[in-house]
Amino acid sequence: MLQEGGGIGTILVAGIFLLVLLMIAGKIVRIISPYERGVVERLGQFQRIAEPGMTILLPFIESLRKVDMREVVIDVDPQEVITRDNVGVTVDAVIYYLVMDPKRVLYNIANFREAATKLAQTNLRDVVGGLTLDETLTSREMINAKLREILDQATDAWGVRVGRVELKRIDPPRDINEAMSRQMKAERDRRAVILEAQGQRDAAVNIAEGEKKARILKAQGEAQATVTVAEATRKQEILIAEGKAKAIENIFSSIHTGKPDSELLTYQYLQALEKMADGQATKIVVPYEVGTLMGLASSLGEVLKSPSTSAKIEATKKSEAARKIPTQKKPEK
DSSP: OHHHHHHHHHHHHHHHHHHHHHHHHHHHEEEEOTTEEEEEEETTEEEEEEOSEEEEOOTTTEEEEEEEOSOEEEEEEEEEEEOTTSOEEEEEEEEEEEESOHHHHHHSOSOHHHHHHHHHHHHHHHHHHTSOHHHHHHOHHHHHHHHHHHHHHHHGGGTEEEEEEEEEEEEOOHHHHHHHHHHHHHHHHHHHHHHHHHHHHHHHHHHHHHHHHHHHHHHHHHHHHHHHHHHHHHHHHHHHHHHHHHHHHHHHHHHHHHOOOHHHHHHHHHHHHHHHHTSSOSOOOOOTTHHHHHHHHHHHHHHHHSHHHHHHHHHHHHHHHHHHSOOOOOOOO
C-alpha cells in the first residue's frame, strides 16, 4: 500500500511540475501575429517593441501588451447639428484610423476609441455649424477634408493617423425635405420645358435649312437646264444658218459655173411671172420693166428656136428637177 501511495504521489508531483513548466513556458515564449506589434515592459517600464513572430520574455519580470496595427473604423453616433441658417440636421459619420506608434497609443491616451469618437462629434458640430443648409448638402468633400485635418492633428500625439472621414448621411427636417423635393421637381420641369423648346427650335431650323437647300438646288437645276436648252438652240440655229449659207454658196457657185446670158435670165424671169399668176392673190404687181419684156416677146420665138438656147433651157430644167427630187432616207435599223 505504501508503494502504491508513493507511486501516486510521484505522478502527482510530476504533473504539478509539468504544469508549472508549461505556465513558465507560456510566460517566456509569446507569439505575435503579422498585423500586431508587441510592447514589452520590464518591471513596469517600457523595454522594447516586439516585431511579429516568436518573442522570448523573462518570466515574472517582463510582460507583453499587443497592439493591432490594422486600419480601424469608428462609427460616430448621429448628431443633431444646427446650421448657420438655423436649420437642424442630423449628421452621421465614420472615421478610419491607423496606429502608427504602438508605444504612444498605449501610454499617451487611455481609451483611444472613445476619445476619437468624442473629438469627431465636437468638431463635426463646429464644422457643420459654420455652413448653411445648402452648403452642408453640397459640400460633403470639403467637410470630410476639414474634419480629417482637425482629427489628424489632434491624434498625432497619440501615435495614430486618421486616414479618412466620411459623412454617411445628412438628414434635414421633414418639412425641409418636402420643400426640397418640390424645388427639385420644379427645376426638373423647367429643364424639361427648356429642352423641349430647344428641340422644337432645332427641328424648325433644320426644316427651314432643308427647304432653303432644296430651293437652291432646284433653282440651280432650272438655271442649268435653261443654259443647256439655250446652248442647244444656239447650236441648232448655227447649223441651220451654216446650212443655208452653204446652200446659197452652192447656188451662187452653180450660177457662176453655168455662166448664164441675158436670154436665159429672160426665160427665168418669164417663168417667175407665170408662177406669180398661178397664185391665189387677187392683185399682181407687175414690175416696170414689163415694157421691155413685151418688146422682147416678139424675139422670144427666135430665141427659143436657137439651138444653143434650147440646150441651156433643157439643162436648166434638168437641174431644177434634180433639186426638187427629195433625197431618199436610209431605212432605220
